[in-house]
Amino acid sequence: MSVELKLSRSNRIYRPSEALEGKIVFKTQSSIYHYGIRLTVKGSVNLQVRGGSAGVVESFYGVIKPIPIVNRITEIKSSGKIGLGTSEIPFSLKLREQEGNLERFYETFHGANISIQYLVTVDIPRGYLHKSLSATTEFIVESDKADLPQRPLSPExxxxxxxxxxxxxxxxxxxxxxxxxxxxxxxxxxxxxxxxxxxxxxxxxxxxxxxxxxxxxxxxxxxxxxxxxxxxxxxxxxxxxxxxxxxxxxxxxxxxxxxxxxxxxxxxxxxxxxxxxxxxxxxxxxxxxxxxxxxxxxxxxxxxxxxxxxxxxxxx
Structure with missing residues (x-):
């Protein structure tokens, strides 16, 4: 049995004002019972000081405490069964909880010391006697178009x-x-x-x-x-x-x-x-x-x- 997350966009690029959409794909050789299907969206800024850059004293710090951007858990389905074969469950999640929310979504970035990453994870608990199922995929966040300057950009x-x-x-x-x-x-x-x-x-x-x-x-x-x-x-x-x-x-x-x-x-x-x-x-x-x-x-x-x-x- 396996579970996979497939996002609606092949480039996986979304903006904070948009909905993160896709489907959860199950492939099983027999029907299975579960205790709910939950999606977790997490975004954070991870700051890592490398020994070569920071020197001896700072290298002891290793990884600095991440800066959270978003952490949201949504129940897609309550307890139930997943049938034999291939099954698909669509989902749609708003990245920003409310229109007036002041959450700041930084753009995705992977550098030497700084990483800004967004992940969506599906979790399917199946009780003590069975191994839980889960899958994670990264999606890319870019700035909302409303926040961007109009073209053409005047060169300085x-x-x-x-x-x-x-x-x-x-x-x-x-x-x-x-x-x-x-x-x-x-x-x-x-x-x-x-x-x-x-x-x-x-x-x-x-x-x-x-x-x-x-x-x-x-x-x-x-x-x-x-x-x-x-x-x-x-x-x-x-x-x-x-x-x-x-x-x-x-x-x-x-x-x-x-x-x-x-x-x-x-x-x-x-x-x-x-x-x-x-x-x-x-x-x-x-x-x-x-x-x-x-x-x-x-x-x-x-x-x-x-x-x-x-x-x-x-x-x-």
Missing amino acids: MVIFYITQDTQRHSLLHELKSGGFRVTGKISTQCSLSGTISGELTVEASAVPIQAIDIQLFRVESILLGEKIVTETSLIQTTQIADGDVCRCLTLPIYVILPRLLTCPTTLAGPFSIEFKVAIVISFQSELSKLHKKSDLKTPRLWMAMETLPLELVRAK
């Missing part, structure tokens, strides 16, 4: 400039003495389904440029006592120039956001999910051959970069 352009004097790490002597200057503008607010756009101009450089890349980072932060623990993950690297770039040549910046970005910028109490965009310039150097070309996250002697906060929103 930020002007940047990158020189030897804006870098906080050590540079090659010829870069420090000869100097370089790269200017441009880039959008720092955009839709999850949109693009990061802008332009960049190499005005001067004492050393030939090897490549220019645009990097996208996700930053997860947890408030632990009086300390903020942060985990930064590189999501995507897009190269916009390869080889020496002529001076005064303006390059377009056009980065398509990856589909794995399923959560917008979130700032809520003891946790936050933020994003950053970095313009990384790699100069030609024999030293660069000793390191992985893909390792752009760590500042090197032959690299210059500018990192800006990026606000990602879900639009209609």
Whole structure:
């Protein structure tokens, strides 16, 4: 015998104002008696501090107490029998209990230290002499359309400039003495389904440029006592120039956001999910051959970069 939960939507995406719908599918080789069929919908924010990120003291905390979002139990059927063969029981549950309810549903997210998850579980107790039946499946929560900004989202352009004097790490002597200057503008607010756009101009450089890349980072932060623990993950690297770039040549910046970005910028109490965009310039150097070309996250002697906060929103 088996029990399975099948949701009405193949992508399993629902909004807080909508009903979670589906069916409970039973497959049995004989009729069975049960003491009720109950559905439980649970949602929570789970905060986990990893030893490598938090250090020795914080690693003792392990997992911080989860933040509950929703916890609702609904009886679908009272005691009775399930017949031989395949049986289906439909269900429909409102995620928000009332229209005026102030429950805050964060969007589903699975990161390094933060996980926002929603589960629906069916439980069928069968008494002391028989094993209870249960099944669990995850569903995805996105923001209500009424809470989303109207399209098109006006891009917020930020002007940047990158020189030897804006870098906080050590540079090659010829870069420090000869100097370089790269200017441009880039959008720092955009839709999850949109693009990061802008332009960049190499005005001067004492050393030939090897490549220019645009990097996208996700930053997860947890408030632990009086300390903020942060985990930064590189999501995507897009190269916009390869080889020496002529001076005064303006390059377009056009980065398509990856589909794995399923959560917008979130700032809520003891946790936050933020994003950053970095313009990384790699100069030609024999030293660069000793390191992985893909390792752009760590500042090197032959690299210059500018990192800006990026606000990602879900639009209609």
